[in-house]
Amino acid sequence: MTKTDVADRTRHLDGRFASEHHTPAEPIGNSLELDPVTGKVLVPTVFQRAAVTPGVLDDNAEFAFKNGHCVAFAYAVARHFGLGGVTVYFRADDQSIIHAFASDGRRFFDVDGEVDIxxxxRHQFEYDVDEFEFDEYDDDNNDEEADPNWDVAELDDAEAFSINDSEWSNGLPAQNYALAETMMVAYEARLEENRERLAALNDRRRPAAA
Structure with missing residues (x-):
């Protein structure tokens, strides 16, 4: 039996390497346009341009993928791990995207890692989601604790990848899919670090044996 090089394998979301040989997918998007001096990619966000180093998941990358390029990142994660697609939260009045997650319908991932949706x-919309039923919202209801101006949609691969030319592009900078793809090795490491941090926290919380 031939041993498969770790570099040629992809991780499952639980941190184990897949047993099957992983054939790298075709690159996403066009080749990256690097600044000849810095070697970085200058990407527009909803606030300002960010200088992002391909493959480096640092503060600049996080800023870009949280503030304008969340769909590209979610698409890259969903594609890398074989998830079902991309979940987008959007403003109902103009269909502008608030944030996007890679998701299999049960687990949700963005640049920070796995997210308790x-x-x-609760944090994003500042109300008790357990008590608020969006589908039953009445337009004449003046409940200040409820924010009806958002909804959720599931995008398949084709919809997520073509978002630059679709109705979902409202308010978003052009998504840099190629840049997001370069982050997947670093993202695997981030997920592993998060798992180790959570395991250590759980160990500290576990009562000592008598």
């Missing part, structure tokens, strides 16, 4: 909604 209920807590994310």
């Amino acid at each position: 209920v807590e994310w909604e």
Whole structure:
């Protein structure tokens, strides 16, 4: 039996390497346009341009993938790990995207790692999601604790990859899919670090044996 090089394998989301040989997919998008001096990619965000180093998941990369390029990152993650697609939260009045996650319908991932989606909604929209039923919202309801101006949509691969030319592009900079793809090795490392941090936290919380 031939041993498969680790570099040629992809991780499952639980951190184990897949047993099957991983054939790298075709590159996403066009080749990257690097600044000849810095070697970085200058990408527009919803606030300002960010200088991002391909393959380096640092503060600049996080800023870009949280503030304008979240769809590209979610698409790259979904494609890399074989998830079902991309989940987008958007403003209902103009269909502008608030944030996007790679998701299999049960677990949600963005540049930070795996996200507790209920807590994310609670923080993002600042109301008790357990008590608020979006589908039953009445336009005449003046409940200040409820924010009806958002909804959720599931995008398949084709929809997520063509978002630059679709109705979902409202308010977004052109998605840099190629740049997001370069981050997947670093993202695997981030997921592993998050798992180790959580395991260590759980160990500290576990009562000592009598």
